Amino acid sequence: MPTKAHLLIVDDEANTLASLARAFRLAGHEATVCDNAAKALELAKAQNFDVILSDVVMPGKNGLALLEELKVQGVAAPVVMMSGQADIEMAVRATRLGALDFLEKPISSDKLLLTVENALKLQRLESENRQLKQRLGKHEMVWQGEAMRRVMAQVERVAPSETRVCILGETGTGKELVARTIHERSARAGRAFVTLNCAAVPADLIESELFGHEKGSFTGAAGRHIGKFEQADQGTIFLDEIGDMPLAMQAKLLRVLEEGEVERIGGDKPVSVNVRVVVATHRDLELRVREEKFRLDLFHRVYVFPVVLPRLRERREDIPLLVKHFAAQVSAQNGWKAVPFADDAMGALQAHTWPGNVRELRNMVERLMLLATNGVVDLETVEIALPKGGGASVGSSGTLSDRVDGFEREVILAELKRCHSNVSMAAKSLGLERSHLYKKAEQLGIDLRAMRREQS
Numbered sequence: 214m215p216t217k218a219h220l221l222i223v224d225d226e227a228n229t230l231a232s233l234a235r236a237f238r239l240a241g242h243e244a245t246v247c248d249n250a251a252k253a254l255e256l257a258k259a260q261n262f263d264v265i266l267s268d269v270v271m272p273g274k275n276g277l278a279l280l281e282e283l284k285v286q287g288v289a290a291p292v293v294m295m296s297g298q299a300d301i302e303m304a305v306r307a308t309r310l311g312a313l314d315f316l317e318k319p320i321s322s323d324k325l326l327l328t329v330e331n332a333l334k335l336q337r338l339e340s341e342n343r344q345l346k347q348r349l350g351k352h353e354m355v356w357q358g359e360a361m362r363r364v365m366a367q368v369e370r371v372a373p374s375e376t377r378v379c380i381l382g383e384t385g386t387g388k389e390l391v392a393r394t395i396h397e398r399s400a401r402a403g404r405a406f407v408t409l410n411c412a413a414v415p416a417d418l419i420e421s422e423l424f425g426h427e428k429g430s431f432t433g434a435a436g437r438h439i440g441k442f443e444q445a446d447q448g449t450i451f452l453d454e455i456g457d458m459p460l461a462m463q464a465k466l467l468r469v470l471e472e473g474e475v476e477r478i479g480g481d482k483p484v485s486v487n488v489r490v491v492v493a494t495h496r497d498l499e500l501r502v503r504e505e506k507f508r509l510d511l512f513h514r515v516y517v518f519p520v521v522l523p524r525l526r527e528r529r530e531d532i533p534l535l536v537k538h539f540a541a542q543v544s545a546q547n548g549w550k551a552v553p554f555a556d557d558a559m560g561a562l563q564a565h566t567w568p569g570n571v572r573e574l575r576n577m578v579e580r581l582m583l584l585a586t587n588g589v590v591d592l593e594t595v596e597i598a599l600p601k602g603g604g605a606s607v608g609s610s611g612t613l614s615d616r617v618d619g620f621e622r623e624v625i626l627a628e629l630k631r632c633h634s635n636v637s638m639a640a641k642s643l644g645l646e647r648s649h650l651y652k653k654a655e656q657l658g659i660d661l662r663a664m665r666r667e668q669s
Contacts, residue, residue, distance in 0.1 A: 218333055219243045219260075221561065223253040223267040223279065224295070228390075233266070236322045237329075238345055241481070250274035254282050258588075264332045269296035269303060271654060277303075280310045287551055291332040295320060354387075354394055355538045358530035360523040364391070369627050370397035379515050380493040381606045382522030385572030386646045388493035391520060394628040396449040401489055404448030412454035413646055419462050421478055424469075430479020442475045442486050449489045455515065456496035456507060457652075463508045470514050490515065524576060525567040532563045539578040552582045568624040572644030600631060622657040625650070629661075636661055643667050 223231050225248050232401045234244040245262070251274060257265060265283070269276035280292055294307045297318035304315040305651055313332050316324070354365065372395045380388045389408060396406045414422050427442030440452055452458075458466070469475050470490065474483040492515045501507035525532070536554055544551055554562075558581075567573055580598050581590045625643070632638040640650040654661050 214519050217243060217311040218239055218263040219245070220292070220329065221245050221247065221253065221256060221260075221262040221265045223247045223250065223265070223271075223276070225249065225271040229268070231306055231431060232552075233325070236325065242329075245305045250276065250279035250282075250503075253279055254286070257283055257288045257290065258286055263336065263609055264329050264555050265290050265292045266329075267292060267294055267401045269294055269307070270298055277307060277310060280307065280312055281480065284289055289550070291336055293328055293332060321477040328619060341441055346546060354390060355535050355536070356528070356531050359530050360528040363524060364520060365634070367518075367520050368394055368398070371395065371520070373400065374619075375489055377489070377517040378491045378516055379498070379517070379519045380522065381519055382493075382495060383524055384495050385526060386522040386568030387571050388495075388522060389451060390454075391522065392449075392451040392493060393489045395491060396451075396489075399449070399489065401448050405445050406451065407445035407450050409441050409452045410453045410649075412457035413648055416462070419459065420465065423462075423466070424475040425448065425480075427477050427479035430477070434479070437477075440475060440477065442469060443484060444517075445485045445488045449491060452490065452492045454494055454496075456494035456498055460506070460508065463511050467508065467511045467514065470511075496610055509529065515568060525570040526565075529563045532574070533559050535574055536578055539575045540582060542575075542584055543579045549582065553586050554581075554590045555592060558590050558595045561595045561599070568620070569642075569644045573642070576642060576644060600627060621653070622659065625654060625657065625659060629659075636660075 220237055221236075222230055222240055222244055224230050224233070224246075227248070230246040230248065234246050237244045245256065247256060250267075250271060253265075253267065256262075260363065265288075267279055270579055276294055276296070280294065283292060284291075291313040293314045293316060294312045295316045295318055296303065303421075307315050313335070314328055316328060328530075331669055354361075356362070356365065368391060378392070378395060380391050382388055392408075393406055396402060409419075411419065421434075421438060421440065423440050424441055424443055425438050426434050427521060428434055428436050441567065450465075469486075472483075473487065474485045476483045487593060498507055499515060502509050502512050535564040536559065540552060540554070562574070562577075569576075577598060584594050584598055585591075586594070625639070628639045628642055629636070632642065636650060637647055641649045643650065645653070
């Protein structure tokens with residue numbers, strides 16, 4: 214039982230309210246009292262209570278009507294009903310309406326405290342169950358439209374095999390989620406799923422991250438480190454942003470793929486590994502090969518079965534389902550009440566360009582739930598939260614690569630302007646790691662440090 218619980222007590226008798234509040238406060242709890250159902254409903258909607266105790270017979274709206282209203286409003290706190298005029302029919306009705314327990318007055322302090330303790334235990338179990346479901350559903354693929362139906366058909370076809378998969382798509386389209394789905398639908402599902410973002414690891418550390426090192430093999434190597442490939446033995450390794458892997462490292466990765474063994478830095482013998490490799494990138498790998506920034510022989514080994522993920526603006530029919538999914542996730546993570554989205558607000562979300570794709574949408578849902586007033590996300594809330602203009606424009610000339618770079622540059626500059634050059638805030642809004650935003654800005658000729666100096 215928690216050291217302190219917040220209780221709402223509803224009864225039209227002042228003496229009863231005083232005695233119950235005193236008993237709970239002596240037991241270390243916080244008690245809010247109320248003498249009518251209408252006020253109790255407003256309190257329950259405005260505050261989070263751990264348990265609600267309500268009398269049944271009260272002037273005006275009675276306790277059973279209050280119980281029904283609480284359930285309709287989505288109040289999650291367990292409700293215990295109390296009555297000095299109890300009968301079987303009343304108790305059965307209260308139970309059907311969702312009451313956790315029904316107590317007959319007069320109620321001893323011991324029985325009341327035990328009932329509340331049981332209610333709190335049940336609430337904790339339900340909360341743990343919701344968190345477990347949330348964790349289990351964290352990697353769930355959410356879709357309903359034709360664009361993702363084609364992708365999922367490819368996933369179903371390739372997942373049971375040992376074929377290497379290359380997932381292509383813009384940042385935030387869900388490449389890791391697809392990789393995890395492939396793993397979970399393969400014969401390796403019970404084994405490890407290990408990930409490495411090749412763009413997020415410094416070039417001088419990526420070999421150690423992938424293959425490991427022995428103690429004393431270089432300055433700072435205080436002990437043996439098992440690399441990602443060994444960690445993924447018998448399972449799947451997911452190499453995200455492989456298009457940004459340094460050329461020297463590409464040659465070493467190629468050897469591992471050809472021979473099925475790794476050698477730790479400072480090691481004296483190779484270690485056999487049985488790993489399925491899934492890679493992903495937002496880059497055009499064929500163009501990288503022509504530019505001699507990606508090895509042709511490695512390209513042929515990882516680009517066996519390409520899966521191209523659509524941008525969010527190419528699957529707008531999925532947005533309402535995604536919004537509901539993310540809203541449920543955010544509510545479960547924060548212990549918030551459900552917040553509905555008005556139809557016109559949902560329409561505005563579907564009309565937005567979403568340069569940051571699904572990751573940006575997830576962050577936007579959380580922001581909208583925080584900004585929501587009157588218990589609903591309306592069109593005004595969406596218009597306040599969305600970047601003005603609905604996204605950056607794209608130039609009408611130049612190569613595809615130049616246009617994509619120009620689009621990304623405009624998106625980043627617009628977000629930095631909106632965040633007053635706060636790099637951390639802009640990175641979070643765009644669904645990027647801070648280091649990844651610095652790297653991307655450098656590639657696009659944006660001097661983040663100079664912008665920060667000018668702002669200060």
